[in-house]
Amino acid sequence: MAEHLTKSAARNIFYGGSLFFFVIFVGLVAQSVHYAIDNGGKISASAAAGKRVWERHACFDCHTLFGEGARFAPELGKVWLRYGGDKDPQGARDALKSWIRSQPTRIEGRHQMPQFNLTDQELDELVDFFIYTSTINTQNWPPQPKTAG
Ligand code: HEC
Incomplete structure (x- = not known):
């Protein structure tokens, strides 16, 4: 057995090793x-418009x-x-829209959300955006979906 590596x-080893890791790289x-x-899910035109409202x-x-x-306020990815x-779906859409419409609550001791005077269309677009974000698999991130991550 040769004591030293031959050139070939x-x-x-060089070419084989390079090829081996290149294949792993392509796989990753x-x-x-x-x-x-x-x-x-798919991003609808309305969800994209909702992101712009956001x-x-x-x-x-x-x-x-x-x-x-x-x-300052709750995490909304899975709202x-x-x-x-x-x-x-209809109940949740109505509830979200009327929540945003009825701000601020002026309830003592709670952080307040301002009134944005959004149109019905903008509110629907926001809801479509939240529907889209709810479909994203975040592998349970953030750990507490209600409070900020
Ligand atoms: C100035 C701060 C502020 C801004 C800006 C703001 N919010 Fe809020 N939002 C709040 C606070 C504070 C709450 C929680 C109030 C409470 O629980 O009484 C809240 C709650 C909410 C909720 C209900 C969350 C839940 O879990 O019940 C939604 C939906 C929401 N906001 C949407 C929006 C959208 C959409 C925008 C932008 C158009 C927006 N917020 C901008 C402060 C804000």
């Missing part, structure tokens, strides 16, 4: 792409969405499910 053995990229594509009125100045934003949207 070293070359084979494919897996990431699979998760990225398969994560949540941004225009800077709801994230007080709320978090999946832990991102300010921690649709908290309002029972999976069981009674």
Whole structure:
């Protein structure tokens, strides 16, 4: 048995090793792409418009969405499910819209949410946005879905 690597053995180890890790790399990229594509429902035009309402009125100045934003008010990523949207979609839609319409509550000792004077269409778009965010598989992040992450 040779005591030293021959040139061709070293070359084979180099090419073989490179190929081996390149195949693993391609596999990991494919897996990431699979998760990225398969994560949540389709974004409707209305949900996309709802995201713009969310941004225009800077709801994230007080709320978090999946832990991102300010921690003054409840986390809203899964608010649709908290309002029972999976069981009674119309009831949850009405409840969310009337909650936003009836702010501020002026209840002593509670943080207040301002009145945004949103149109019925903007409210529906926001709800569609929350329906979309509720379908995103966050692997249970944030750990406490009601309070900020
Ligand atoms: C100035 C801070 C502030 C801003 C900005 C704000 N909110 Fe709120 N929001 C609150 C607070 C505080 C509460 C909780 C009030 C309470 O429980 O009495 C709340 C509650 C809510 C709830 C009910 C959450 C639940 O779990 O019951 C929804 C839905 C909501 N906000 C949506 C929005 C949307 C949409 C926007 C942007 C258009 C927005 N908020 C902007 C402060 C804010």
